[in-house]
Amino acid sequence: MAGKPRVHELAKEFGITSKELLTKLRDQGEFVKSASSTLEAPVVRRLRESHAPAAGGSDAATATPGTGGSTAPKPGGASKPSPGPRPGADPRKAAPKPAADRPTPGARPAAPGPKPAADRPTPGARPAAPVPGPAPERTAPSAPEAPAASRPAPGPRPAGPKPGPKAPRVGNNPFSSGTTPPPRPQGGARPTPGQGGPRPGGQRPAPGQGGPRPAPGQGGPRPAQRPGAAGPGGPRPSPGQMPGQVARPAAGRGRPGGPGGRPGGGGFRPGGGGAGAPAAGGGGFRGRPGGGGNRGRSGAAGAFGRPGGAPRRGRKSKRQKRQEYDSMRAPEVGGVRLPDGRGQVLRLAQGASLSDFADKIDVNPSQLVQALFNLGEMVTATQSVTPETLQLLGEEMGFKVQVVSPEDEDRELLDSFDLSFGEDEGGEDDLEIRPAVVTVMGHVDHGKTRLLDSIRSAKVGEGEAGGITQHIGAYQITVPVDEVDRTITFIDTPGHEAFTAMRARGAKSTDIAIIVVAADDGVMPQTVEAINHAQAADVPIVVAVNKIDKEGAQPDKIRGQMTEYGLVPEEYGGDTMFVDISAKQGLNIDSLLEAVVLTADASLDLRANPDMDAQGVAIEAHLDRGRGPVATVLIQRGTLRVGDSIVAGDAYGRVRRMVDEHGEDVEEATPSRPVQVIGLTSVCGAGDTLMVVDEDRTARQIADKRNARKRNALAARSRRRISLEDLDSHLKETSQLNLIIKGDNAGTVEALEEALMGIEIDDEVQLRVIDRGVGAVTETNVNLAAASDAVIIGFNVRAEGKSTELANREGVDIRYYSIIYQAIDEIESALKGMLKPIYEEKKLGQAEIRQLFRSSKLGNIAGCMVLDGIIRRNAKARLIRDGKVVVEEMTVSSLRREKDDVTEVREGFECGLTVTYSDIKIGDVIETYELVEKPRD
Numbered sequence: 001m002a003g004k005p006r007v008h009e010l011a012k013e014f015g016i017t018s019k020e021l022l023t024k025l026r027d028q029g030e031f032v033k034s035a036s037s038t039l040e041a042p043v044v045r046r047l048r049e050s051h052a053p054a055a056g057g058s059d060a061a062t063a064t065p066g067t068g069g070s071t072a073p074k075p076g077g078a079s080k081p082s083p084g085p086r087p088g089a090d091p092r093k094a095a096p097k098p099a100a101d102r103p104t105p106g107a108r109p110a111a112p113g114p115k116p117a118a119d120r121p122t123p124g125a126r127p128a129a130p131v132p133g134p135a136p137e138r139t140a141p142s143a144p145e146a147p148a149a150s151r152p153a154p155g156p157r158p159a160g161p162k163p164g165p166k167a168p169r170v171g172n173n174p175f176s177s178g179t180t181p182p183p184r185p186q187g188g189a190r191p192t193p194g195q196g197g198p199r200p201g202g203q204r205p206a207p208g209q210g211g212p213r214p215a216p217g218q219g220g221p222r223p224a225q226r227p228g229a230a231g232p233g234g235p236r237p238s239p240g241q242m243p244g245q246v247a248r249p250a251a252g253r254g255r256p257g258g259p260g261g262r263p264g265g266g267g268f269r270p271g272g273g274g275a276g277a278p279a280a281g282g283g284g285f286r287g288r289p290g291g292g293g294n295r296g297r298s299g300a301a302g303a304f305g306r307p308g309g310a311p312r313r314g315r316k317s318k319r320q321k322r323q324e325y326d327s328m329r330a331p332e333v334g335g336v337r338l339p340d341g342r343g344q345v346l347r348l349a350q351g352a353s354l355s356d357f358a359d360k361i362d363v364n365p366s367q368l369v370q371a372l373f374n375l376g377e378m379v380t381a382t383q384s385v386t387p388e389t390l391q392l393l394g395e396e397m398g399f400k401v402q403v404v405s406p407e408d409e410d411r412e413l414l415d416s417f418d419l420s421f422g423e424d425e426g427g428e429d430d431l432e433i434r435p436a437v438v439t440v441m442g443h444v445d446h447g448k449t450r451l452l453d454s455i456r457s458a459k460v461g462e463g464e465a466g467g468i469t470q471h472i473g474a475y476q477i478t479v480p481v482d483e484v485d486r487t488i489t490f491i492d493t494p495g496h497e498a499f500t501a502m503r504a505r506g507a508k509s510t511d512i513a514i515i516v517v518a519a520d521d522g523v524m525p526q527t528v529e530a531i532n533h534a535q536a537a538d539v540p541i542v543v544a545v546n547k548i549d550k551e552g553a554q555p556d557k558i559r560g561q562m563t564e565y566g567l568v569p570e571e572y573g574g575d576t577m578f579v580d581i582s583a584k585q586g587l588n589i590d591s592l593l594e595a596v597v598l599t600a601d602a603s604l605d606l607r608a609n610p611d612m613d614a615q616g617v618a619i620e621a622h623l624d625r626g627r628g629p630v631a632t633v634l635i636q637r638g639t640l641r642v643g644d645s646i647v648a649g650d651a652y653g654r655v656r657r658m659v660d661e662h663g664e665d666v667e668e669a670t671p672s673r674p675v676q677v678i679g680l681t682s683v684c685g686a687g688d689t690l691m692v693v694d695e696d697r698t699a700r701q702i703a704d705k706r707n708a709r710k711r712n713a714l715a716a717r718s719r720r721r722i723s724l725e726d727l728d729s730h731l732k733e734t735s736q737l738n739l740i741i742k743g744d745n746a747g748t749v750e751a752l753e754e755a756l757m758g759i760e761i762d763d764e765v766q767l768r769v770i771d772r773g774v775g776a777v778t779e780t781n782v783n784l785a786a787a788s789d790a791v792i793i794g795f796n797v798r799a800e801g802k803s804t805e806l807a808n809r810e811g812v813d814i815r816y817y818s819i820i821y822q823a824i825d826e827i828e829s830a831l832k833g834m835l836k837p838i839y840e841e842k843k844l845g846q847a848e849i850r851q852l853f854r855s856s857k858l859g860n861i862a863g864c865m866v867l868d869g870i871i872r873r874n875a876k877a878r879l880i881r882d883g884k885v886v887v888e889e890m891t892v893s894s895l896r897r898e899k900d901d902v903t904e905v906r907e908g909f910e911c912g913l914t915v916t917y918s919d920i921k922i923g924d925v926i927e928t929y930e931l932v933e934k935p936r937d
């Protein structure tokens with residue numbers, strides 16, 4: 001049969017049942033599940049060799065079956081080598097010689113002992129007759145003994161000892177296998193012969209065979225080869241060696257004995273045994289040994305435990321052996337046998353799929369899918385999986401999986417184009433001072449927006465041409481400090497969410513953070529978060545104590561509070577500048593700006609090389625109906641010019657136009673300059689890096705690769721993994737809230753998604769963002785929501801056209817927000833509402849059974865005294881007898897006071913009741929309780 005044959009096919013070929021073959025294979029240590037399992041070539045070869053005899057004549061001798069068959073008792077039997085062995089019984093019968101057989105194990109040894117050589121030669125002889133002593137019991141058990149026996153024998157030849165080791169199950173072990181193949185079956189056979197001979201019945205083929213053929217086969221045919229003949233291996237000591245080796249693995253498994261022991265019997269075992277035996281026999285016995293004769297290469301042969309014999313077809317290449325060995329020690333992950341990583345390091349991109357993983361380790365992806373399924377996660381081969389999953393799966397197989405961060409990956413990508421991002425070209429001399437870039441952060445309603453407006457309008461007030469009319473996400477102003485006009489760039493999208501989203505993508509766009517704290521409110525949770533984010537990014541902080549115009553403003557209290565977070569005011573001896581301002585009244589704004597400049601001067605080296613291809617970061621991007629994709633970019637180094645080929649994240653294009661915050665066209669933008677760039681072919685994301693490249697083609701190629709990567713990463717991120725710590729729970733039903741996020745610009749959408757995915761919820765509930773985008777809520781969005789039971793979140797956008805109507809019709813929930821925290825709060829509550837309720841038990845009362853009445857209608861009625869609390873009809877109850885709970889989860893099915901049905905009876909009163917359990921006794925206590933839903937925190 002072509003390809004990998006299945007167990008049942010081979011069984012048919014050998015004329016035995018699948019079950020028998022399965023047993024045999026398992027005995028040999030092969031990993032086979034069922035009759036339809038496929039078998040690897042080496043195993044098949046081995047099997048065929050062992051069965052060949054039957055068919056083929058020559059070796060037949062060796063081979064039990066055929067020969068034996070004929071000769072011996074039952075041919076049929078022959079085929080089943082294994083049986084043969086088992087036949088242990090037979091052996092006995094064979095009593096006479098059989099005995100010998102059984103003892104085989106021992107026998108052999110014995111035999112050897114005596115005169116190995118001699119024995120061997122004569123398989124038949126060998127039979128152990130001598131040995132018999134050992135025990136007829138053919139089996140494994142004997143194994144142990146066998147060895148012992150062997151040893152003795154060995155005495156003569158080293159081999160003896162080996163025997164012990166040789167475990168029969170050479171099965172997968174390549175090393176042993178070498179040996180094995182022949183040995184097993186054949187081995188068995190051979191040995192058998194001799195024995196077999198003895199056994200008349202040889203009932204079992206094995207024996208029989210052996211018996212009969214002993215002479216024939218082996219000797220005849222190829223003495224040398226097989227043990228038997230070779231046995232004689234006597235001659236060659238090498239055998240002995242091999243054994244040793246072989247032995248080890250196999251040996252381990254008690255089987256050995258078997259083999260050795262039962263010569264013929266060991267149909268299979270035999271094999272194994274054979275193997276072992278040989279060893280033991282020091283080749284002496286075992287036929288293999290004979291091989292010895294042949295093998296000139298005894299050395300090597302020995303090394304692999306394989307009989308010296310000529311390199312028969314069964315011989316395996318080192319590679320095969322290695323593979324077999326590998327497969328034998330391959331880890332089993334969730335029931336699937338996978339390659340052993342042996343600590344090898346694997347690099348996988350974030351968002352990689354099982355298919356990517358499988359490619360790297362050269363296995364079929366479906367194996368990984370199955371393994372992961374068994375480990376508790378259901379994913380398809382092409383679906384992205386989280387880094388944790390990849391690592392866990394890798395660990396199970398012995399691989400060290402390194403999930404390459406997007407930054408590293410991007411660096412590698414740019415490297416491949418001979419590009420790099422983030423470094424100024426040239427030396428110190430090429431660097432020029434650039435303005436500080438500032439982000440305003442703080443708690444909600446503390447005045448961030450108002451402050452940014454104030455700064456902007458202050459400039460308008462100063463009569464700048466046109467004022468700052470455009471809201472492009474960032475603007476620059478100038479402020480005189482020490483009589484020198486200093487420029488500051490403000491990122492005009494307040495909030496640390498966006499700041500963090502950008503930072504998470506490796507875009508350090510901010511040099512200084514202004515943290516706004518309302519003097520009448522104090523340090524609040526988001527103030528602390530803002531501080532943490534700034535400090536984590538190593539960004540110096542200037543504190544704006546706002547709303548000092550308000551009554552109740554306590555600027556000093558704010559200073560005190562802020563010291564707890566490591567921000568010690570200069571006036572207290574620290575190095576953080578605090579400025580009291582009123583954004584509303586425009587008070588001290590200049591002082592604040594001055595503090596920013598001074599802080600920058602004191603702690604930062606703000607320089608960049610303007611003479612290189614521009615690099616920067618996109619602060620926000622959106623799709624403009626008239627102008628197409630528009631991105632506000634903050635140039636970080638180099639100079640961006642109209643006509644440059646650019647790539648920004650996964651968008652690319654050529655700068656067609658640049659506009660500043662005044663709505664004026666600019667031809668070039670230098671470091672720290674924010675400009676709106678028009679000319680990209682798609683909307684990039686906030687925080688995406690922008691860089692100028694030589695040609696459009698390069699830009700497109702980089703963008704395409706990033707695009708593919710982003711899709712994978714998004715897919716992985718949008719699904720929350722079921723906890724792998726809790727492997728059992730994977731199939732448990734999970735609740736999932738699907739969301740579609742639409743926002744007015746990419747930065748907001750991303751920040752919102754980031755924040756939502758950060759909501760801490762139980763693994764019981766999953767939050768999944770199935771789609772996201774910039775712009776109004778469209779009918780497509782509604783349709784998708786309807787199809788996937790999703791809620792649509794519109795942030796600063798509304799539904800367009802007939803979307804609302806469609807949503808109403810389809811029952812799709814569209815929620816609009818303009819404050820990010822409000823959206824997060826609501827979603828969080830929704831998720832908590834979805835959690836399955838937690839119930840806790842509330843005890844109601846206890847009643848003791850004082851009397852029992854029997855009613856043909858109601859069964860046992862308990863006359864009780866309520867000891868404490870109340871007993872309520874239909875309440876849950878448990879039965880306590882002698883202080884032990886006898887039954888849980890009963891129900892009080894009826895309750896009476898005097899002759900009346902009542903709903904409850906209080907402490908100190910008697911009552912009659914029935915419960916949903918009949919075996920109640922006087923003295924039992926019935927405790928009632930109810931389950932109360934516990935609110936989640």
Ligand SMILES: Nc1nc2c(ncn2[C@@H]2O[C@H](COP(=O)(O)OP(=O)(O)OP(=O)(O)O)[C@@H](O)[C@H]2O)c(=O)[nH]1
Pocket residue numbers: 442443444445446447448449450451494546547548549550581582583584585819
């Ligand atoms: N009295 C007084 N009110 C102020 C001052 N600054 C801001 N406010 C008011 O405080 C409220 C919130 O100000 P915003 O600038 O919207 O606060 P925010 O921090 O941007 O709030 P979010 O955008 O919701 O995070 C508004 O009503 C402002 O008018 C100030 O200096 N004095």
